[in-house]
Amino acid sequence: MLKMLQTTFWKPVGRPLLKQIKALGFDGVRIDLLPTSVGVETELDCVTEALTAGLLPLIIVRDAHQLLRLVSYFGQDARYELENEPDIGFPGRRGPIHPNEYRVLMAEAASVAQAYGVILYVGAITNPIIHEDKRGLRYLGSVMGAVDYFPDVRVSLHWYRHGKGQDVHPQFTSLDHELDEFKRVIGPRAWACSETGDSTALEEWTTGFWFWKKRHRAQLSDIQVAARAIERYERFKRHGADFMVWYQLNDGPQWATERLDAYGIRYYGDHGIGGPHWKPVAGIWQNA
Numbered sequence: 001m002l003k004m005l006q007t008t009f010w011k012p013v014g015r016p017l018l019k020q021i022k023a024l025g026f027d028g029v030r031i032d033l034l035p036t037s038v039g040v041e042t043e044l045d046c047v048t049e050a051l052t053a054g055l056l057p058l059i060i061v062r063d064a065h066q067l068l069r070l071v072s073y074f075g076q077d078a079r080y081e082l083e084n085e086p087d088i089g090f091p092g093r094r095g096p097i098h099p100n101e102y103r104v105l106m107a108e109a110a111s112v113a114q115a116y117g118v119i120l121y122v123g124a125i126t127n128p129i130i131h132e133d134k135r136g137l138r139y140l141g142s143v144m145g146a147v148d149y150f151p152d153v154r155v156s157l158h159w160y161r162h163g164k165g166q167d168v169h170p171q172f173t174s175l176d177h178e179l180d181e182f183k184r185v186i187g188p189r190a191w192a193c194s195e196t197g198d199s200t201a202l203e204e205w206t207t208g209f210w211f212w213k214k215r216h217r218a219q220l221s222d223i224q225v226a227a228r229a230i231e232r233y234e235r236f237k238r239h240g241a242d243f244m245v246w247y248q249l250n251d252g253p254q255w256a257t258e259r260l261d262a263y264g265i266r267y268y269g270d271h272g273i274g275g276p277h278w279k280p281v282a283g284i285w286q287n288a
Helices: 015-023 040-052 062-075 099-116 137-148 175-186 221-237
Strands: 002-009 029-034 056-062 077-084 121-127 153-160 191-196 201-207 214-218 243-246
Touching: 002 015, 002 040, 002 056, 002 214, 015 040, 040 056, 040 062, 056 062, 062 077, 062 099, 077 099, 099 121, 099 137, 121 191, 121 214, 137 153, 137 175, 153 175, 175 191, 175 221, 191 221, 221 243
Parallel strands: 002 029, 002 243, 029 056, 056 077, 077 121, 121 153, 153 191, 191 243
Antiparallel strands: 201 214
């Protein structure tokens, strides 16, 4: 199973840094080229620097037109993923992509992938069991019919711990249990995890109400994150995933308090000790 890292959002990160990532033991990198504001030259630079560093690019594309353009340049030297978490909204997109719309995107992209013999992943859903209504899995189940006649199209998912001191999502006993249900939905198709990771930011939440209200706190250490990364890699490998993408390269500026800013394998800025440096989780991949 390939080991990959989310590195690139809309602009190149630099070949010297990517060479360091290769030396850490990663096989590939995930490259987000979704925004329409990203120019063609920038797209090509982002992918080319990964290839010249010896890394397999997994390129996130927004539609068949962009896919066709990138395939014409890079062909089978890259892998491709259609959209990112279409079942929810996020900055830069007003909301979820309606299943009917995503089915059209899937069918068009699958036609390109089949014609050019490239590997395409669809889905890229959020945590499949993160809510009791199984939003991600329901979304995935509603769109998979679009690729019934494209058996080589593969499926991707994202997996993050539930939070509030818990790893496993409600109604399930383990990550194995969650993955078994995901594989039941996609059938015999090949699949991969295109995002997973752990934040070291402090979690705070409350339970109960009024006099019975309780405040809770939980926080993962850097060492715990490294250990969890190894365990998760082995778990996905046992379940037959093509690859696992660890999220992400750098912490954000609010690394101490904001969950989304504390997923990096490098500390943000100088972190008080003289320059960006690698966390323990960066050192596990050569032996994974």
